[in-house]
Amino acid sequence: MNKKLPINCPSCESGLKVNSLHCESCDTTITGLFELPILLKLGNKDQAFILDFIKSSGSLKVMAEKLKLSYPTVRNMLDELITKIEKLQDHDSKNL
Numbered sequence: 001m002n003k004k005l006p007i008n009c010p011s012c013e014s015g016l017k018v019n020s021l022h023c024e025s026c027d028t029t030i031t032g033l034f035e036l037p038i039l040l041k042l043g044n045k046d047q048a049f050i051l052d053f054i055k056s057s058g059s060l061k062v063m064a065e066k067l068k069l070s071y072p073t074v075r076n077m078l079d080e081l082i083t084k085i086e087k088l089q090d091h092d093s094k095n096l
Helices: 044-055 062-068 070-093
Strands: 016-022 029-033
Touching: 044 062, 044 070, 062 070
Parallel strands: none
Antiparallel strands: 016 029
16 A cells, blocks of 8 residues: 655644655665655645546546536636646745
């Protein structure tokens, strides 16, 4: 069973940052303070939507058929996801 990467602190709900990366092949560890990529800051459902969107070659029509939803509903889902990404980017740029 794969563990889900936590993106928020379980204690205070603040966003988490990565402080080390490890190579299992050569046992090298890199330490520092690294931001999570924006797509990893999204929830599982949003990440799955993005993967399905890419695998559908960006076709909302194909997405609507796959999800058994109307085109306008899928379009609204995409618009909401775009808004979330823009807010995350805005938040990240203010915290540089």
